[in-house]
Amino acid sequence: MQLLNIIKGGSLIQDIAEEMGSSFHQQGMPKHITTHSVKITKDTLLYNILQKDTIDVNTSHHQAVKALGKGVTLSAEAPDKIIEAIEIPDYKFCLGVQWHPEYLETNADKQLFKAFIQSMK
Template sequence: MTFPTIGITLDSEEPGGYSAFPWYALRRNYCDAVGRAGGLPLPLPHHPEFAGDYLDRLDGLIVTGGAFDVNPTLFGATVHHDRVRLKERRTQFELAMITGALERNLPIFGICGGEQLLAVALGGTLIQHIPDEIPAPLAHEQSNPRNQAGHEITITEGSRLAAIANCRTLAVNSSHHQAVKTLPEEVIVNAIATDGVIEGIEVPGRRFCLGVQWHPEFAINPADTALFHAFIEASRP
């Protein structure tokens, strides 16, 4: 069997903690989830100038999450919330990868912050801080461990996500203070939380162009595992 090569974007950190020099980071469960689903995981350092060369060698792209935010300037906002934290080079790299993958119709799976950047690349906008824009919001930055559920979502009937998850409601983990706000017509919302926050997006007609706001790499339910299997199957050459 051929193992499709799956690029996984890394996080980056400034000196401190692991090293006295700048370093990359990635939770092991991202790579483990890809491997279990039948893919060959390949973490990607942040070199925007190499985006085309990376994409020439990849069969699919996963854009991961992290404790930082998309620059509001990228979706036309003139005011930046004081909770917004940027990692400019990472975002520049991931945006180049997403743009190139969209041009090639390469399968894309956006997770948490990766879903948000995918939405922006497709022409959408973001809520910069959920408590400021959503009345009585859920705890989207859950206090319990990330390998446990934080709240429930409802999956859109007829969506690709619904076919993959094979359910209408799902208990998910949650670790974000931003969310998708608006989307162009060709992008559909495939999941929503009970407080109205968008929890997933997809683009019909593409091989695989789907994002979720939660972290399925923790595999806390069968739908999480099914998502990775569906993505890997769509990535097979």
Template sequence: ELALVDAALAAGVPLLGICRGMQLLNVALGGTLVQHISGHAEVPGVFGRHPVKPVPGTSYAAAVPEETSVPTFHHQAVDRLGSGLIASAYAADGTVEAVELPGTHWVLGVQWHPEMGEDLRVMEALVSAAAAG
């Protein structure tokens, strides 16, 4: 999986990392993870929801400018950001919920599962980036 992240970054193709994919993106760029956090998986084996707040001026905020409730199920999170990554959304407890790699192509990682919710804007942003690329 790390090789796939590296190949996508090297090829300059749009990249969306979802949940563990965001964590892999961070690790691939030299970042670290918190091995266990509480409160982001409400019931074992069941998706929960919590709000995330975008960082103004980021690509994520361009797609989703307001705080939203997202479907989530994770117990690990970004600790130290990987080289070049910036945080583009946070949970209320300060957990990094989205990261991106500013530059010439679209790279976004989200800690939640946009494919599991009703809000399709993250997926639409990926499709737009791919169509433009």
């Protein structure tokens, strides 16, 4: 997600705890447990896939998107306003998430992988 934003000219918060005073974005082990919620932006690819206003996610990052790059859409954010998902609508399927769905077994995370696979057909 962070690389997508940089490629489109955006910037990063280099250390969330230092710059924002928020430290709950590094949960440690185990990674298969959710630790905070994210609010999903309506009328986004992420919302269209999940059909939910919020989901619970895991978290393991100390950097985050600061300023969105050109053509980048905010798809979800944490309660402390840290951006947790972005997308680039100019592409068929370009969605980046800050959490790690590969460690989770929630229906929402399974839906993300299914939507990605379906987009390849």
